[in-house]
Amino acid sequence: MPAFLFSLFLFCGSGFLICSETGNAPENPQALILQAQVYMKAGQYALAEETYRQALGLAPSDFRLLQNIGDAQWAQGEKNKAIESFRDYLRHNSNDVILEKWMNSQGYIHPDEDRWGPVWRSAVLPGWGQFYNDRPIQGYILGGTTIFSFVGTATYGVLALNAYHQAKQAEATYLGLGAGLSQSSYSTPYNQWANETHLNHLYTADFEGWGIAFAALYAVTLIDAAFDKQASPSGYSSIIDDTKVVLLPDKDGGSLALLKRW
Numbered sequence: 505m506p507a508f509l510f511s512l513f514l515f516c517g518s519g520f521l522i523c524s525e526t527g528n529a530p531e532n533p534q535a536l537i538l539q540a541q542v543y544m545k546a547g548q549y550a551l552a553e554e555t556y557r558q559a560l561g562l563a564p565s566d567f568r569l570l571q572n573i574g575d576a577q578w579a580q581g582e583k584n585k586a587i588e589s590f591r592d593y594l595r596h597n598s599n600d601v602i603l604e605k606w607m608n609s610q611g612y613i614h615p616d617e618d619r620w621g622p623v624w625r626s627a628v629l630p631g632w633g634q635f636y637n638d639r640p641i642q643g644y645i646l647g648g649t650t651i652f653s654f655v656g657t658a659t660y661g662v663l664a665l666n667a668y669h670q671a672k673q674a675e676a677t678y679l680g681l682g683a684g685l686s687q688s689s690y691s692t693p694y695n696q697w698a699n700e701t702h703l704n705h706l707y708t709a710d711f712e713g714w715g716i717a718f719a720a721l722y723a724v725t726l727i728d729a730a731f732d733k734q735a736s737p738s739g740y741s742s743i744i745d746d747t748k749v750v751l752l753p754d755k756d757g758g759s760l761a762l763l764k765r766w
Contacts, residue, residue: 539555540552540556553577556572560573571590571600573589574588621633626726630647631646631647631648633729634646646724646728649721653714656717657715663711664711667707670700
């Protein structure tokens, strides 16, 4: 009798587990996500992918789930499918800089697309592209010197233009004077004309010098942003938010991608 009761207990327990596995899926996307994370930690990656897809069906606007699906696909060895899922996620969420940089560093995004990202940033604000490439020191140096040279160019440009207008006004005043006036009446506008013309020449030379420096530094900043990319370390990641660290897979490795976050 005890053996019969023990067998009956095992049968009922197994039936309960089977029903739990095959029963209706939760209607709450968050519950499905938690369930998928359990599958991921248990190594049941196919079940995790299927569960993430169920959650996406309930919350189609939660595009973060596309990345979770890619994580599960990567863990199953389906790297091509995983990369497509990551790309699909990035198309909906272009602000995920960490994943985008990892994709770039592994060659999963076209290098021209990666190159133009930092270039247009440095074109808008010198140094921004260097920060985007994880080169903060170069960003400070190139960005700071380029902006400083631009300020110098603009300053001397304004001064040269102002001196030019002052010289033209003094010239018009001097040439408009009639005969029979005192010597000081002629010398004052004439001296102002000469002085402003001289200042205009000096400021123009400074403007051209600063302008050449600005153009050179601006070009160097753009070239540096395009070709001096700091690749993210393969196989490791960085902080995705204030508390969680994400593991990223190596291009040729098998480590899990971004096991985590939501």
